[in-house]
Amino acid sequence: MVFTEFSFLFFFILVFCVYWGLQxxxxxxxxxxxxxxxxxxxxxxxxxxxxxxxxxxxxxxxxxxxxxxxxxxIVGQEIQxxxxxxxxxxxxxxxxxxxxxxxxxxxxxxxxxxxxxxxxxxxxxxxxxxxxxxxxxxxxxxxxxxxxxxxxxxxxxxxxxxxxxxxxxxxxxxxxxxxxxxxxxxxxxxxxxxxxxxxxxxxxxxxxFLPQLLTPKSLSEVDFRGCLTLFLVGYFKKACISDNLSPLVDQYFTNPEIYTVSSCWIAVICFAIQIYCDFSGYSDMAIACAGLLGYKLPLNFNFPYLSSNITLLWQRWHITLFTWLRDYIYTPLMKMRPKEQRTKLFRSRNILILMLTSGLWHGAAWHFVAWGGLNGIALIVHKQWSSWIAPYKRLLPLRNMLGIPLTFYWFCASAIFFRSNDLGSAIQVGKSFVLLNSLGSQNLNVQIGWIFIPLIIMHWAAYKGWFADWWQKIPKWSFAVFYGVLVSTILRFAAISPQPFVYFQF
Incomplete structure (x- = not known):
């Protein structure tokens, strides 16, 4: 069952009603x-x-x-x-x-x-x-x-x-x-x-999670408005944005050699939007479903595309995975040496191991390993660059302003290795995206690029909290009416064929 299918809706309604009906x-x-x-x-x-x-x-x-x-x-206490x-x-x-x-x-x-x-x-x-x-x-x-x-x-x-x-x-x-x-x-x-x-x-x-299982739940403590709104946001990301972009992205990456440079840019940026809306949309819906049952799940995404550097991006993307890798791989590796013996080379090696592990976790293929390695190198370079530029505090606003588009550009460039079918195809697409070199002549529907503008505005508005918690302040009847209108509108834009979540393959 996929969260965006009606079969899951019926399943969850049954789970919800019986769950809260039990005493x-x-x-x-x-x-x-x-x-x-x-x-x-x-x-x-x-x-x-x-x-x-x-x-x-x-x-x-x-x-x-x-x-x-x-x-x-203690002598005599050790067990054979x-x-x-x-x-x-x-x-x-x-x-x-x-x-x-x-x-x-x-x-x-x-x-x-x-x-x-x-x-x-x-x-x-x-x-x-x-x-x-x-x-x-x-x-x-x-x-x-x-x-x-x-x-x-x-x-x-x-x-x-x-x-x-x-x-x-x-x-x-x-x-x-x-x-x-x-x-x-x-x-x-x-x-x-x-x-x-x-x-x-x-x-x-x-x-x-385990401490939450010890405490009886109360229906009165459930934030229905917040959970319903979060679920709808996640559904919109997945069903309306990710699933509608998926065919275009698949079309390009099936035969990238036949398309122009502009088509390459459209496809790669669309994939960056698709993968974010797909995975963060799932996380939103998962957190909302758990919340409706009285349980709290950790935040998994925190506006990663508005990060001003690569380090911050990976602190905001798939947060639960990268904190897991940090705590159980990177930290133990660092503790293998005393602090005074931790050289830059030692730290860089551990960062690279961390990201290579992340790449291999995402997929059993060399292009995933390459994706992890590239991001490991980027983290090492950024760490060194930050130490060089640290004394120049006046450049901080300019660095943050230029950092957002540069970081997003790097994410898109490295994501080519994540999405491509193999390493050879990834190198070919990378040449087209980075070096603007392509022998293809066919064009994708470049008019879809107009979708980037409203998505950027919506993403920025959510980041700035322009609509934060407003649904908590309006009357119940207003919330019900507005939510119904949103649901009917979103269903009109939902993809005809629901796509499986990208991260199901991992």
């Missing part, structure tokens, strides 16, 4: 869990087994990591590994006895390793097996050792990258003792499977 908090959570599994199973019921496996493994790992840790510095393992298996079904037994550091590392191996193993097999098999085969052939490595017809499970990172963060935080693992299996299952954000984020941390 007990535990019954509501059980209903949400059942509905979440139905929602995910509607894509392909076979992949529910992967979701359940990830849930079971990380729940059990969390319990094991919650056990009291042995102080190995073999004896400890035997006791764990003996007491496997005796929770009270098992969870009170102490655990040493080596055992804690082993339990964390289990979570990493299972989660990353599943992700690696379903998402990256064919990519690495093809890459290895091509490399061996290039070295004069032709070997045929069998690829598999693997279907990528919806949302596997999102819920894998979500459950991994739980295990890692439990290992670092940043959160106390939960014993209620159903609460943990709902944290993993909560349907509004299950297949395309935002990536929710356990420390943010």
């Amino acid at each position: 007990k908090h535990n019954h509501r959570k059980t209903w949400l869990l059942v509905c979440s599994y139905i929602f995910y199973g509607a894509w392909d019921w076979r992949f529910l087994s992967l979701l359940l496996l990830s849930t079971l493994v990380d729940y059990f790992v969390g319990l094991m990591l919650s056990r009291p840790q042995v102080d190995s510095s 590994t073999n004896e400890a393992v035997q006791k764990e298996w003996i007491n496997l079904f005796s929770w009270d006895s098992l969870l009170t037994q102490p655990i040493n550091q080596q055992q804690r590392q082993a339990w964390l390793a289990l979570s990493l191996v299972v989660n990353l193993g599943l992700l690696g097999f379903f998402k990256y097996y064919n990519f690495f098999a093809d890459s290895a085969s091509n490399l061996l052939t290039f070295l004069g050792l032709p070997v045929s490595i069998t690829t598999l017809q693997i279907i990528l499970p919806a949302g596997i990258s999102f819920y894998t990172f979500q459950t991994l963060s739980y295990s890692i935080d439990a290992y670092l003792r940043k959160l106390k693992p939960v014993r209620n299996f159903w609460n943990f299952s709902l944290f993993v499977a909560f349907f509004p954000q299950l297949v395309a984020g935002p990536i929710v941390r356990a420390s943010t």
Whole structure:
């Protein structure tokens, strides 16, 4: 089910009515869990087994990591590994006895390793097996050792990258003792499977969501106007803007060599608008649906295209992913050396690793890796440039003014590698966009460029908060009438054929 389809509307209305009709908090959570599994199973019921496996493994790992840790510095207190393992298996079904037994550091590392191996193993097999098999085969052939490595017809499970990172963060935080693992299996299952954000984020941390499951919800506390407005904004972004631009973008990137430079610019800018409206639109609708059920999800986008530099842009784009990568990849890499030994080269290397990981997370192809690498280089260059220009504070207003269009230009140029079908095609489109060099003669419908003007005005108005919270101040009847008019108007401009969300493939 796609959020912009009427089938989801009927599904959510049923979920909403039954949820608030139930009186007990535990019954509501059980209903949400059942509905979440139905929602995910509607894509392909076979992949529910992967979701359940990830849930079971990380729940059990969390319990094991919650056990009291042995102080190995005290003589006679350290547990011998073999004896400890035997006791764990003996007491496997005796929770009270098992969870009170102490655990040493080596055992804690082993339990964390289990979570990493299972989660990353599943992700690696379903998402990256064919990519690495093809890459290895091509490399061996290039070295004069032709070997045929069998690829598999693997279907990528919806949302596997999102819920894998979500459950991994739980295990890692439990290992670092940043959160106390939960014993209620159903609460943990709902944290993993909560349907509004299950297949395309935002990536929710356990420390943010699990405490919300402990508090009974009240219908009177729901911000209906805010949630309904946010959902409509997200629907407009997706159904009216992204889905209508999608055919034009697909038309160009299918055969980019036949089009002119002006068509290239139109297509690339349209893709930048499409991908933003597609993904931020999903995030808006997910946050709104969760809000209508009494839960709060984290912000995922914060006007990234109005950023004055590349660093700020990646702090505002897909916020939950990049904070995840920062906390679980970049920060641990930085802590590998004391502060006084962290050279510029060391920091630059870690930034590049961060962005290469981001590129590989987005897709199992070299053009995604190149996209991540290019943005990693851009972040390194910006960091150095900022240190050079820092003493010249008078140039700050000019830098901010010129920074917005330059940053957006860079985003569009690098997004070519994100959207293209392969690395060769991306290089060809890049030449047309950056070097203004194209042998093609056909033109896209360049008149669609007029859509940029109202979109820029609307985006700027939203950024400045010109319409912020006005819907909260008008009378209920006025809000109902105005909302109905907006819905009927938006439906007239919605794409005839709803498109799947771009981030479903990740």
